[in-house]
Each structure stands twice: as C-alpha cells, then as structure tokens.
Amino acid sequence: MRVLVIGAGGVGEAIVKISSKFESFSFICVADIDEDRARYVARQTNLDDSAVAYSKLDASSVTEIVALASAFEIDAIMNACDPRFVMPIFDAAYEYGCTYVDMAMSLSKPHPSDPYSKCGVMLGDAQFEKANLWEEKGLLALVGVGVEPGLSDIFAAYASKHLFSQIDEIGVRDGANLVVEGYDFAPTFSIWTTIEECLNPPLIYEANKGFYTTEPFSEAEVFDFPGGIGPVECVNVEHEEVVLIPKWLKANRVTFKYGLGDEFISVLKTLHKLGLDNAQKITVGEVSVSPRDVVGACLPNPIDLGPMMHGKTCAGTYVSGLDKDSKARAVYLYHVVDNDETMAKWGCQAVVWQTAINPVIALELISSGVWAARGVLGPEAFDPDPFLDSLVKHESPWGMREEIV
Amino acid sequence: MRVLVIGAGGVGEAIVKISSKFESFSFICVADIDEDRARYVARQTNLDDSAVAYSKLDASSVTEIVALASAFEIDAIMNACDPRFVMPIFDAAYEYGCTYVDMAMSLSKPHPSDPYSKCGVMLGDAQFEKANLWEEKGLLALVGVGVEPGLSDIFAAYASKHLFSQIDEIGVRDGANLVVEGYDFAPTFSIWTTIEECLNPPLIYEANKGFYTTEPFSEAEVFDFPGGIGPVECVNVEHEEVVLIPKWLKANRVTFKYGLGDEFISVLKTLHKLGLDNAQKITVGEVSVSPRDVVGACLPNPIDLGPMMHGKTCAGTYVSGLDKDSKARAVYLYHVVDNDETMAKWGCQAVVWQTAINPVIALELISSGVWAARGVLGPEAFDPDPFLDSLVKHESPWGMREEIV
Numbered sequence: 015m016r017v018l019v020i021g022a023g024g025v026g027e028a029i030v031k032i033s034s035k036f037e038s039f040s041f042i043c044v045a046d047i048d049e050d051r052a053r054y055v056a057r058q059t060n061l062d063d064s065a066v067a068y069s070k071l072d073a074s075s076v077t078e079i080v081a082l083a084s085a086f087e088i089d090a091i092m093n094a095c096d097p098r099f100v101m102p103i104f105d106a107a108y109e110y111g112c113t114y115v116d117m118a119m120s121l122s123k124p125h126p127s128d129p130y131s132k133c134g135v136m137l138g139d140a141q142f143e144k145a146n147l148w149e150e151k152g153l154l155a156l157v158g159v160g161v162e163p164g165l166s167d168i169f170a171a172y173a174s175k176h177l178f179s180q181i182d183e184i185g186v187r188d189g190a191n192l193v194v195e196g197y198d199f200a201p202t203f204s205i206w207t208t209i210e211e212c213l214n215p216p217l218i219y220e221a222n223k224g225f226y227t228t229e230p231f232s233e234a235e236v237f238d239f240p241g242g243i244g245p246v247e248c249v250n251v252e253h254e255e256v257v258l259i260p261k262w263l264k265a266n267r268v269t270f271k272y273g274l275g276d277e278f279i280s281v282l283k284t285l286h287k288l289g290l291d292n293a294q295k296i297t298v299g300e301v302s303v304s305p306r307d308v309v310g311a312c313l314p315n316p317i318d319l320g321p322m323m324h325g326k327t328c329a330g331t332y333v334s335g336l337d338k339d340s341k342a343r344a345v346y347l348y349h350v351v352d353n354d355e356t357m358a359k360w361g362c363q364a365v366v367w368q369t370a371i372n373p374v375i376a377l378e379l380i381s382s383g384v385w386a387a388r389g390v391l392g393p394e395a396f397d398p399d400p401f402l403d404s405l406v407k408h409e410s411p412w413g414m415r416e417e418i419v
Numbered sequence: 420m421r422v423l424v425i426g427a428g429g430v431g432e433a434i435v436k437i438s439s440k441f442e443s444f445s446f447i448c449v450a451d452i453d454e455d456r457a458r459y460v461a462r463q464t465n466l467d468d469s470a471v472a473y474s475k476l477d478a479s480s481v482t483e484i485v486a487l488a489s490a491f492e493i494d495a496i497m498n499a500c501d502p503r504f505v506m507p508i509f510d511a512a513y514e515y516g517c518t519y520v521d522m523a524m525s526l527s528k529p530h531p532s533d534p535y536s537k538c539g540v541m542l543g544d545a546q547f548e549k550a551n552l553w554e555e556k557g558l559l560a561l562v563g564v565g566v567e568p569g570l571s572d573i574f575a576a577y578a579s580k581h582l583f584s585q586i587d588e589i590g591v592r593d594g595a596n597l598v599v600e601g602y603d604f605a606p607t608f609s610i611w612t613t614i615e616e617c618l619n620p621p622l623i624y625e626a627n628k629g630f631y632t633t634e635p636f637s638e639a640e641v642f643d644f645p646g647g648i649g650p651v652e653c654v655n656v657e658h659e660e661v662v663l664i665p666k667w668l669k670a671n672r673v674t675f676k677y678g679l680g681d682e683f684i685s686v687l688k689t690l691h692k693l694g695l696d697n698a699q700k701i702t703v704g705e706v707s708v709s710p711r712d713v714v715g716a717c718l719p720n721p722i723d724l725g726p727m728m729h730g731k732t733c734a735g736t737y738v739s740g741l742d743k744d745s746k747a748r749a750v751y752l753y754h755v756v757d758n759d760e761t762m763a764k765w766g767c768q769a770v771v772w773q774t775a776i777n778p779v780i781a782l783e784l785i786s787s788g789v790w791a792a793r794g795v796l797g798p799e800a801f802d803p804d805p806f807l808d809s810l811v812k813h814e815s816p817w818g819m820r821e822e823i824v
Contacts, residue, residue: 198692199693280689281689281692281693284685284686285689285693287603287686288604288686288690288714288717288718289717289718290695290714290717292717296716296717297716298712298713298715299708299712301706301707301708302706303703303704303706303708303713305713305717307703308703308708308713309693309695310703311701311704311710312693312694312697312701312710
C-alpha cells in the first residue's frame, strides 16, 4: 500500500516508525508545512530510499494534497494533523479517490444560543454529511482511529460483541501519571487540541434523550486507573467516541471523561477566562495572531519532551450492563503504555506512540482486506477481534478489569 | 508652562482633563503612537485651540521626542506611557533640556543567579545613574509621581516630617473593591504593567540588610482598607516606593504590598507558568509577537471599562515607629477614590484618575516654584505639605487612621 502521511508532528513520526514493523506499507510519503521536519520523519522508516519521499505541503489546500497524492500514486492518506485540517485532507482524499484514515474528526461548533445544554454542529458532522458520496464512489474513510477515539471505540465494540447482552453505559476514561522533569507546566499532547476538546461543551449521549451538552468540566469523578496509575479526577470532555459509538452500538448512555487533574483544569479555565483559548486571529500591535497559537508557541513542543517524561498513560472504556446470561456486569477494557518503554524501544513518547499504533494496525487490516467497507465509518463499525489480536501480536497487550457492580 | 504629554491612554486622558482645573498649563501637546487617540485626548482640555496640539509619536525614539519638544518649545514632558518607554522619554527630555515627570520608573532586571533573594538591576537604576548629568545641566526629573509611587511617597514624607521621631516600617498598601460588570476577568489597570510589577521578584528594604528580594506573592497579609473597602489579602510586589523612600527618608523597613486577591494571583501565576508573561517577542507561525502583548490584546482595554466599574480604590502608606514624644504609634495615611464619582465628574475611571491627579499637582508646584530642585528626584525629596493641601483644594481629600500598636 502506498501511503501519504500528512503531518510530521509527534504522531506522524511515531506512525512512520511503527509502520516499519508492518508489511502493508510499500511506500511512504511524509508531508508537512515544515519541509525539514517532513524530511527528518521520512528518514525514520526502514523502507528502501526508493520507497520513501517527503514534501512540503500546506494541509489546508485540497489542490496541493490532490497533486501530491497523484504524483506518488497514493492508495491511502493518513491524516496526522491537528483537527483544523480534517476537512481539506478528507475532501482531497475523496477528490483524488483513495482510502482516508484520521485520528480526530471535523470540528464542532457550540449551539449559538444554548451552548451548555444543546448541541450545535457536532464533531464529525461535516464528514458524515458526505458519507453517501464516499459510499457511491466506493471509497472508505475510516475516521477516529487513534487511541481515543479509536482503540476506545474498539473496546466498546468488543464488549458489545463478546461480553454484554444489554449495555447501560459506555464511558471512555483516560488518565495518566506522566510527569515532565524540569518544566513547571508541560502538556504531553497538542495544547491546541487539548484546549479545543476541553473547553468545548462536553457531549453526552442518552438513548432516551439523544445528544446533549453540559458546562465544561462537569460531572467530576475519581476513576481508579490500572497499571499503577491509581485514582485520578476525571471530568466530562467533548470527544469523538460519544458521537461514534451510538452510530453502531446500542447503549443507554455514552460519555467521555478525561483525567485532567486539578492543575490542568485550573490552567484551562484561566486561559478561557482571559480569552487566550481563542483560535481566531486577533490584532496585536502590527500583527495578526491567534491567542491559542501563542499559548502553543510558549509551551515546550510535546515532541521534545519524551526523554524528560516518566510514568504511564492509560486509555480505556468502562462498560456496564447485563452480561450474556443477563447478570449485572461492569468491566474496564484498557491499554496502558509506559513512557520509559516507548522511549527505549521506539524513541517516541507514550501518548503519541499510543495514538499512532492504532491507525497503523487499522491500515494493515484494510490493506489485507480483513476490514473491508465503503463510506465514512468509525472503528466500531468493524470486527474488533483482529484489531485487538494485532495489538497483542505487536507486543502492546490490552487488559480487562472486572468492576464491582 | 508648555507641556508635552506622551501617551494618550487612560492616564494621559485623565491628565489632560484634570489639567483644565489648574493654571500652570498654558499649552498642551498630546502625543501617542495612535494619532487618532492623541487627537481625541487633546480635545479633552478646555484650553483654546491655539494652545493645544497633538501628534503621532513613537515613544521609543529619542530623536522623534526631541524634535516634537523643540517644535512646540516645551517646558515639561509628562510621561504617561508604560514603563518600557521610560528611558527614551527620560533621555529625550535631558537631551532637549526640559523638566521631566513620570509615574513609573525604568525597569528592573532580576539577579541572574539568585533572583528571589538578591537584587539585580533595580527599578530606576538607569535613571538615577544619570542624576549627576541632570544636576549639572540644571534640570529636574521628578520620577515616580503618580499615586503609587507618588502620593504614597508623599504620605511617607508627611509622616516623617510631622508624626514620627523614629520610623520602624513604611509599608505602602494598595487595595480596592472594584468590580467590572459583564466581564469574567477585567483588570482595571494596564495588564502589561501589572504583570511586570507582580511577577518580578518583590523588593524589600531593611536598614541593617539593605535591599533584597523574595519569591513573588510573598508575606501575604490581610489589610483592612478604609472607605468601606474592608479586608483584602495583600502580597509583596516590586514597586518604586521601596527604592525611592530609603533614598530620602529614614526607616528600618520599607515594603509594598498589593491587594491582588486570590483570583488575580492565580491568573498571574498561570500566565507565568505558561510563559505568557514573556515581554520578549517569540515566533508564532509566520509572525513575531510578545506573549504579554497578546494577553493585553485579549483583555478589555481598561480605558473602556469605566462605565461598567463600580467600587472604590485605596492607595496609602502604613507607618509605624515612635511619635514626636517617643511613644509607639502607627498610622495609615490614605486616599480613597470612588469610581462612580470620578466617572460622573471627570469621565475617568477611578484607578487612572487617581494616578493622574498627582503628576498634575506636582507640575503645578514645579511651575509655580514651590517645588524647586535639580537632578533626578522622587516625590519624598520635596515638602509634602503644599502637595497634600492642593489635593484637598481639588476636592480629593486624603485621610489618616490611627492604628492599634
């Protein structure tokens, strides 16, 4: 499969490194607005030089993307950019005519008058609106197949297929005990995306109520994470799983809670209070700049933090309901990654490695025909078993914990 | 006296408005980087059109300032810019050869290796280094004559002259109960200056130890402010009074504490933690911008907040020691301003009005020869009595509260 990876950030780099262990990648082109970074990341593969390329690319330009995909006869585009670039890359894959894979979906817009109770434009709406077109053209867009969304959705599909006859709640829960030496404050993932997901009104799905939103940071709960991470305060956050899971799986309630911790929540609230979360450009003296981009530029780049980070990160899905014998059951299906291990083995920090392994597995399943479909689909639309088997095969086992009911 | 006011922000506007009530201003030119704003502020005086001018001016350019002062045969330059522009304006006044007045002094630089215990470059160092030159040329630079520094120093001089035989502590204490309707967060004074003074290592003077610094926000105390404001949590902040007062008055200890309140302290700590307090330009995508300027641009301009503000602000000086009969005594000399009153009477919000009244009084005392000196001097170098009398005469009385000792 000839793959175009757009975005040579931490996740793009990890995708290229991980792809070396998979047979489905016969050619890789890495494209980024920063050509030096694209060149550096392209060199991380073990493919022959003739099977590797890199390019400067403006990911907001459909024309540029189509031209690049055509030039290298690409079979699949892997979008590893932040979610601002979902739509141009998605549209370019459609126009050019190839498989599309992403790890975050098109952006939401809060409800204009009642943002903290009603939905406005939802995550992925812009992509799902075009599902018929993709189906008609016989193309597949596999959306939201990072770790969260992605692996978390696959856990939900697994629970639905094997463990439950009836599901009450599917609650994705994300927590970590990562610390970064030498920094007062250093997010381990793109601050742009973190602000976007944490400050937008959190989305909740209930079967008898449909989708609705709440105030940011609502419904705080302490969740006890496995792998030695322990209890972390989690709050509702807008996330793709809440949109994706109800499209394919049956559950009374779907939520996403993020273990942000007190300090991070306080920082995000302050950024919001001062308008520094604003992604639109404002005028500052002689220049025009987005305050959120300035926040990002002030903080260390998560790409550079791997060696200073220690600890583990856990992604997982809590599922409660009735088991196949109609007895009450609750489980937490999870995937824990240790930063010291990913650094030693891959030279990638835990959060980006955990994000990147999933689209690579997904693309292999698509390439080999194990996962075959057309249209715009989430990961829970596919059989979870070969995916989870591949995760184990690639020495990154997942776990399941029975919860007290 | 022909006066050039540089800086047409809130304080510049209030200076021009207040000067209408004083006879010393025979001509005013208002200059600002924003010519429209300079024109607007110049129109706020009641002088004849022939006695008023405005100009676009880059306050960082000594050449431009000297040219403007020459063109209008200026007698005194009033610096109403933020402290970044102190040195070019101060140097231009010297080069051109006229009286100079400011309300904040040249900037400090933290000690390179031990910032939270030793002093680096102190506030005003760059100005006082040139004191001999000013003296030799027969010119006066009256520095730090806003409300704080300024009126607070004059209170200290008054206490020293009339109330005490021996002074233990001179502690400037600033607090307010101002609220701004309709904003989550809206500082009532330049955020640039507030960040500068609050995040720099606070300066303390002790007679037997000299000057030293502490961690930001040190030595929190609850001070009970008069005028209905009540108790406010105050913390050490770097301020000019601590530099100025020991130069002319004798005291065992000089401090400055600012009633910032919990929320403001938390915001400032977060800005610092994220590097958003940085005044230097950083690269953000294609542009170069100072994060601190971005913070300023995100927040409402204090100039526009007057009508939405309610409450009072208090500036004052706590003095303890032995009275003229060698008995223990402590007093708080203070000046309270009510925002509703300054808005109704002057169309100026309380904080900028309270800052602006003082340099206008000072300039009148200089113009009439009541305050006469040469060199670089703080307000405590002069007789406080005519100044405080003028404050009363202009319907802005000060107060004194005996403290329990």
